[in-house]
Amino acid sequence: MKSSNFGLFNFCNEFSNYCVNSRKLISTGLKKAFFTIGQYVMLMKKVFTKHDKGPVFRNQILTEIDNLGVDSLGIVAIISIFMGAVVAIQTGYNTTSPWIPTYTVGFTTRESIILEFSNTIICLILAGKVGSRIASEIGTMRVTEQIDALEVMGINSANYLILPKIVAAILIFPVLVCISMFLGILGGWFAAAWMNVVTVSAYYDGITLDFIPFEIFYSVVKTIAFSFVITSVSGFYGFYVHGGALEVGRASTKAVVMSSILIILCNLIITQLML
Amino acid sequence: MIETRHISKGFTDHSVIHDINVTFDRGKTNLIIGPSGSGKTVLMKCIVGLLEVDEGQILFDNRLFTGMSFNDKKTIRQEIGMMFQGGALFDSMNVEENVMFPLTMFTKKSAEEKLDRVNFCLKRVNLENVNRLYPAELSGGMKKRVAIARAIAMNPSYLFCDEPNSGLDPKTSILIDNLISEITQEYQMTTVVNTHDMNSVIEIGDKIAFIYKGKLWWVGDKHEILDTDNEELNNFVYATELTRRLKK
Numbered sequence: 001m002k003s004s005n006f007g008l009f010n011f012c013n014e015f016s017n018y019c020v021n022s023r024k025l026i027s028t029g030l031k032k033a034f035f036t037i038g039q040y041v042m043l044m045k046k047v048f049t050k051h052d053k054g055p056v057f058r059n060q061i062l063t064e065i066d067n068l069g070v071d072s073l074g075i076v077a078i079i080s081i082f083m084g085a086v087v088a089i090q091t092g093y094n095t096t097s098p099w100i101p102t103y104t105v106g107f108t109t110r111e112s113i114i115l116e117f118s119n120t121i122i123c124l125i126l127a128g129k130v131g132s133r134i135a136s137e138i139g140t141m142r143v144t145e146q147i148d149a150l151e152v153m154g155i156n157s158a159n160y161l162i163l164p165k166i167v168a169a170i171l172i173f174p175v176l177v178c179i180s181m182f183l184g185i186l187g188g189w190f191a192a193a194w195m196n197v198v199t200v201s202a203y204y205d206g207i208t209l210d211f212i213p214f215e216i217f218y219s220v221v222k223t224i225a226f227s228f229v230i231t232s233v234s235g236f237y238g239f240y241v242h243g244g245a246l247e248v249g250r251a252s253t254k255a256v257v258m259s260s261i262l263i264i265l266c267n268l269i270i271t272q273l274m275l
Numbered sequence: 276m277i278e279t280r281h282i283s284k285g286f287t288d289h290s291v292i293h294d295i296n297v298t299f300d301r302g303k304t305n306l307i308i309g310p311s312g313s314g315k316t317v318l319m320k321c322i323v324g325l326l327e328v329d330e331g332q333i334l335f336d337n338r339l340f341t342g343m344s345f346n347d348k349k350t351i352r353q354e355i356g357m358m359f360q361g362g363a364l365f366d367s368m369n370v371e372e373n374v375m376f377p378l379t380m381f382t383k384k385s386a387e388e389k390l391d392r393v394n395f396c397l398k399r400v401n402l403e404n405v406n407r408l409y410p411a412e413l414s415g416g417m418k419k420r421v422a423i424a425r426a427i428a429m430n431p432s433y434l435f436c437d438e439p440n441s442g443l444d445p446k447t448s449i450l451i452d453n454l455i456s457e458i459t460q461e462y463q464m465t466t467v468v469n470t471h472d473m474n475s476v477i478e479i480g481d482k483i484a485f486i487y488k489g490k491l492w493w494v495g496d497k498h499e500i501l502d503t504d505n506e507e508l509n510n511f512v513y514a515t516e517l518t519r520r521l522k523k
Contacts, residue, residue, distance in 0.1 A: 053380055140366075149363040152323050152435075153377055154352030156345070 046158040060164035069172030080180040084187025092197035106206020109188035123226035127259040131234040135255035138238030139248035162235035169227035282331030309486035356426030362418035364410040371406035396424040416447040
């Protein structure tokens, strides 16, 4: 009897400790989350101010368009073509019933690519490629005192380093996504033509059936939101790095993870609002 | 002239510098010395405004710097040149672009005028034909000289150097020290150098402030420092076998 009471007492004790620890963990986590959000908002306030010198800003945007957009064209093209082909093959594989018209393959490929694949998946890939680049570039500038050098000169470093990247991404990512749409649908056409998924004419009928231009607009709106998320979040993690190479690596990983999570979240919100 | 009045700075749970009152004179090479972790870098970062002080005031030629708005600080900051410990040259720019950067951002000079100024500054720090090289292609000493060239490009009234000869061989260190001293006198700047190198102290120390455990412990010049009876300062100055032998 005594031993069972002791066991119960131990269990209650451990359970109450667990509850207290969990509460502490949650409150610390919440505090940290609110602190990070506050820090991000404050940084964005610094980012969205008037740039010190117009011509320099324009040159920076052009450089960033080249670095962030043109440099990503290769990977976007390869992924889009192959993904379009895979979507067409998988749709063909799942629509073997004679009741389903053959143009469904083209139609489904087009819809998948325009509505979801070209904007969300490509932006997730860009979050990895561009996001890690931005975070590590700005992070390295922080740990090697280059950001301090800008500040001492009287330059708003957040504005100088992050704003051109945000503007460049907002300008170039929608272009990349439109190219991805075209190449994705072209990839599906290759699959139809060379792998005998459906006839080329049936595929063509599918991709031209009931086309709604609003879907392109919806896709571009999503891309603009994702571009902002990728560049601002990665810039944020790079800007507040403390330490050395290890911390720069960590910031780079955090930037990619957080950008990806926020892209998925924004995707849900924008889709709910617009469709 | 730069003046600090009762400045203190701490981080979350501990104080780093406490109640520092010191004046750095124009036309002189003013040194802040002290052992590692004594608060030298924090003091310098507070003076240039990279860190906000918790208490006290900083004045640049009687202009109160602490509490100024970002735009007002910007005016003073354009009169400041700073050389960082690692040089802090922008990796994406070559030497010419690095030195030209402040001129591009803050002046309306033509491209030719800017290039002339860049070449003049590079020549002044004894560097020529390096315009197209990138920071990664430069030696430690060259990086420091480019950093000095960038710092003086805007013809500043105040020059700050954080550990200018760390990681350099003794000969190059003396070259850099002498360069800083010459430039200071030539342009009548208020120069503040953060160092723990005793060679620099003896070579260029017109005015020396010794910081110990976050407090201003001693102020004097390069002649007075050798004969001081301050125990902590003596422990710092005569820390090596070589200096102890020299004293004997």
